[in-house]
Amino acid sequence: MTTEFQNYLLHSIALTNEQLDWITSLCTTKILRKNQYLLQEGDVWKHYAFVSNGCLRTYSTGCKGTEHVIGLHIENSWAGDYESLITAKPSHYNIDCIEPSEVVLCTKQNFERICKEIPAFYELAKSNLNRSLVASQNRIMASLSYTAEQQYAYFAACYPQLVNRVPQNMIASYLGIAKETLSRMRTKSVVKAVPMIPALQFSHTPQQVL
Amino acid sequence: MTTEFQNYLLHSIALTNEQLDWITSLCTTKILRKNQYLLQEGDVWKHYAFVSNGCLRTYSTGCKGTEHVIGLHIENSWAGDYESLITAKPSHYNIDCIEPSEVVLCTKQNFERICKEIPAFYELAKSNLNRSLVASQNRIMASLSYTAEQQYAYFAACYPQLVNRVPQNMIASYLGIAKETLSRMRTKSVVKAVPMIPALQFSHTPQQVL
DNA sequence: CGATTCTTTGAAAACAGTCAATCTGTGTGG
DNA sequence: CCACACAGATTGACTGTTTTCAAAGAATCG
Numbered sequence: 243m244t245t246e247f248q249n250y251l252l253h254s255i256a257l258t259n260e261q262l263d264w265i266t267s268l269c270t271t272k273i274l275r276k277n278q279y280l281l282q283e284g285d286v287w288k289h290y291a292f293v294s295n296g297c298l299r300t301y302s303t304g305c306k307g308t309e310h311v312i313g314l315h316i317e318n319s320w321a322g323d324y325e326s327l328i329t330a331k332p333s334h335y336n337i338d339c340i341e342p343s344e345v346v347l348c349t350k351q352n353f354e355r356i357c358k359e360i361p362a363f364y365e366l367a368k369s370n371l372n373r374s375l376v377a378s379q380n381r382i383m384a385s386l387s388y389t390a391e392q393q394y395a396y397f398a399a400c401y402p403q404l405v406n407r408v409p410q411n412m413i414a415s416y417l418g419i420a421k422e423t424l425s426r427m428r429t430k431s432v433v434k435a436v437p438m439i440p441a442l443q444f445s446h447t448p449q450q451v452l
Numbered sequence: 453m454t455t456e457f458q459n460y461l462l463h464s465i466a467l468t469n470e471q472l473d474w475i476t477s478l479c480t481t482k483i484l485r486k487n488q489y490l491l492q493e494g495d496v497w498k499h500y501a502f503v504s505n506g507c508l509r510t511y512s513t514g515c516k517g518t519e520h521v522i523g524l525h526i527e528n529s530w531a532g533d534y535e536s537l538i539t540a541k542p543s544h545y546n547i548d549c550i551e552p553s554e555v556v557l558c559t560k561q562n563f564e565r566i567c568k569e570i571p572a573f574y575e576l577a578k579s580n581l582n583r584s585l586v587a588s589q590n591r592i593m594a595s596l597s598y599t600a601e602q603q604y605a606y607f608a609a610c611y612p613q614l615v616n617r618v619p620q621n622m623i624a625s626y627l628g629i630a631k632e633t634l635s636r637m638r639t640k641s642v643v644k645a646v647p648m649i650p651a652l653q654f655s656h657t658p659q660q661v662l
Numbered sequence: 663c664g665a666t667t668c669t670t671t672g673a674a675a676a677c678a679g680t681c682a683a684t685c686t687g688t689g690t691g692g
Numbered sequence: 693c694c695a696c697a698c699a700g701a702t703t704g705a706c707t708g709t710t711t712t713c714a715a716a717g718a719a720t721c722g
Contacts, residue, residue: 302593302597304596304597305597308597310593310596310597311596312589312592312593312596324582324585324586324589325586325589328582371581371585372534372538374585375534375581375584375585375588376534376535378585378588378589378592379522379534379535379588381592382522382588382591382592382595383512383520383522385592385595385628386514386520386521386522386625386628387512387514387515387518387520389677389678390677390678409699409700409701410700410701411699411700411701415596418595418596419678419679420678420679420680421700421701422678422679422680422681422701422702422703423677423678423679425701425702425703426678426702426703428701428702429702429703599709600709600710601709619667619668619669620668620669621667621668621669629710629711630710630711630712631668631669631670632669632670632671632710632711632712633709633710633711635669635670635671636670636671636710638669638670639670639671663722664721664722665720665721665722666719666720666721666722667718667719667720667721668717668718668719668720669716669717669718669719670715670716670717670718671714671715671716671717672713672714672715672716673712673713673714674711674712674713675710675711675712675713676709676710676711676712677708677709677710677711678707678708678709678710679706679707679708679709680705680706680707680708681704681705681706681707682703682704682705683702683703683704684701684702684703684704685700685701685702685703686699686700686701686702687698687699687700687701688697688698688699688700689696689697689698689699690695690696690697690698691694691695691696691697692693692694692695692696
């Protein structure tokens with residue numbers, strides 16, 4: 243029987259059974275209940291984490307205690323604080339579960355070992371990193387170009403799976419708008435088309451954070 | 453005599469003279485006048501470009517023809533459209549010179565050849581990519597957390613070199629605010645301190661786009 | 663010096679944020 | 693099984709910031 247993680251790998255790259263088993267043996271699975279932290283501010287993040295099930299959010303606490311959602315991660319994507327991982331410094335972020343979730347953890351060390359051993363795996367990791375960067379830039383582009391309403395429409399177009407799964411206040415926070423504003427926009431809901439911006443026209447791919 | 457690019461390399465990684473010469477031989481230098489395009493929307497970006505002198509901007513044209521500045525690049529940083537580079541698709545962005553500039557170009561192919569041959573160079577490239585990603589995320593964090601005024605203060609703290617070098621309308625565009633708003637903020641100029649947000653407290657490093 | 667680009671300024675209007683109250687649904691424990 | 697508590701969503705009135713448009717003032721470049 244193959245796990246979600248193994249399915250993800252098999253769908254992404256070509257692997258022998260031995261390789262698949264070997265990778266799996268270097269990873270651990272962790273079950274998290276709703277609201278449980280995967281990473282807490284101040285801790286050093288030392289893993290690569292694949293979300294095999296559920297939904298998590300990465301957020302940071304700003305001045306006056308407001309929470310700002312930096313990332314949302316559902317099954318088949320990656321979560322973690324990349325900055326903390328590569329600098330080995332304490333994280334400024336929190337990651338917790340919006341739903342009961344299951345994540346596959348791989349230590350940085352093991353992850354790099356796998357990369358070295360299996361070029362295809364390495365290419366996958368690199369491609370995920372690239373996609374993260376592109377996704378970040380698209381998000382910046384959207385925030386520069388769009389009004390609150392257009393941003394939400396763009397978000398909904400990019401991540402239809404999240405719209406009815408993630409609480410609205412978190413989506414609002416992710417978009418940098420007030421939850422009341424989002425609520426009002428939704429009730430109006432004249433289903434406006436998002437004005438298409440060249441830079442964003444091919445970007446309807448789910449965000450990956452590695 | 454060493455060029456700016458060679459100085460950059462020597463300050464970043466350890467190289468023999470032969471290696472340095474070899475790398476240099478695989479790159480070309482291009483002089484650009486003010487307002488000249490380095491990349492124009494619709495073209496495929498195929499290089500890695502190191503800015504050895506001057507200042508460039510990456511921008512995109514949104515609906516209604518508004519220009520949105522996605523990146524600013526001064527000497528000793530990198531410019532280019534990474535998305536177009538890795539996907540080999542036409543770029544949605546324009547890059548042009550704010551000042552007369554000099555860039556060192558290296559084709560993707562040659563760049564990868566150097567990476568393969570010289571591990572330290574590869575590590576440098578990887579580290580630049582990582583820093584780009586972190587910088588993007590910090591920019592997102594800032595746009596979520598800060599008011600227009602705080603954003604400008606944060607920008608000025610991060611990039612003091614740019615404040616009096618890049619036209620204000622472009623800085624405004626970079627920050628996603630109207631140029632008039634920026635102008636008003638500057639004249640008020642009660643030099644407010646930026647409220648520090650945990651996530652951004654160590655991020656005062658110049659943006660690198662590789 | 664003339665032309666273009668960039669910046670400043672003013673006033674009105676649009677937009678989004680805040681605060682506070684109410685409403686809804688879900689899950690828990692008595 | 694009901695009542696209650698709690699998290700999330702909605703609504704209204706108000707405030708404040710930011711945008712827009714238009715015009716005038718600097719600065720820069722050829």
